[in-house]
Amino acid sequence: MPAISVANPKGGAGKTTLAFVLACELARSGASVAVIDADPNAIIAGWGRKRVEQGRASPFEIIAGPKESELVRLIDQYTTSHDFVLIDLEGTASRMTSRAFARSHLVLIPFNLSPIDAELAANAVALIQEEAEALGRQIPFRLVRSRDNAAIQTKTAKRIIGAIEEAELPLLSVGLVERAAYRDIFDFAATLEELEEGTTSGLSTARKNAYEVARAVIEAVQTEMAA
Template structure:
């Protein structure tokens, strides 16, 4: 089953949030999911630890802080046993990132709609293309608009999206919108389904957004598998 890496050389691009929301939604839909938390900040692993201390079950498997030398073998063991394996990578180009890309069926590159973030996302695309050249195979990827404003499409955002289209780079049709619920899942060690309207605003919209993003990722995987 597919291994999906989430990569961007810039911190704050929304890698961990995208990985986590995607894992929760895929698991909620009945998929067997494993998350490899290879980000030094280990936010997803911290969520799991806090949840375990509260006596709550984990909705998906989490492997924290893998050793660089173990990563390829770990991915190879997990993919046959799970419907999806998600890898939250560190924010720099490294051998860990290179090894994850080598085993990825799809790479998601979240980015914020600012010129600096768009430039760094382009660096991530270049890294993927270099790795693909070294391997002698294509590594499919999708750029993902992350931490998007739900209400306003700025002129800057329109220019960046137009530039991506002109460059013929694949952009995921669904975007991850900035939502309070995506912060609260970490604060409360909860899933979106476990949060309530009394403690989180915009919960219905966040759940709908998570579903749309997960569906778009699944469709991207299917598109690449059928090529």
């Protein structure tokens, strides 16, 4: 079953949020999901610990703080036993990142629509391409717009999207929109389904966006695996 890595060398790009939202949506659809939290910040692992302390189960399995030497074995193990394996990677280039890329059926690169973020996303693309050259095969990836403005697209955003299209880089058809719900899931150690309209604004639109992002990722995985 597919392994999907989420990577970006810049903090605040929405990497962990994307991995978490995707895990929740896949699990909600009935898939068995394992999340390997290889990010030193261990935000998803921390979310899971809060759930345990509160006596609540997690909708997906969390493997926290893997060692570099065991990452490949873990990915191989969980892709055999689960429908989807998501790897939330550390922000910098490392052997851990390289090993995850080598085992990934798809790499997602979230980025904010700003010039600095776009440049760093390009660095992540270059890292994937270097790893692919070393392996002698392609590593499929998608750039993913993160913290999108749901209402308007700025001139800067349009220019960045235009540059991505001109460079013929693969861009996921749906971006992760900026929503309060995506912050509240970590604050309340909850899933989107567990949050309540009375305490979280824009919840229904966040749920719809999460569903659409997950569907687009599944379609991308199916396309790449078929190829």
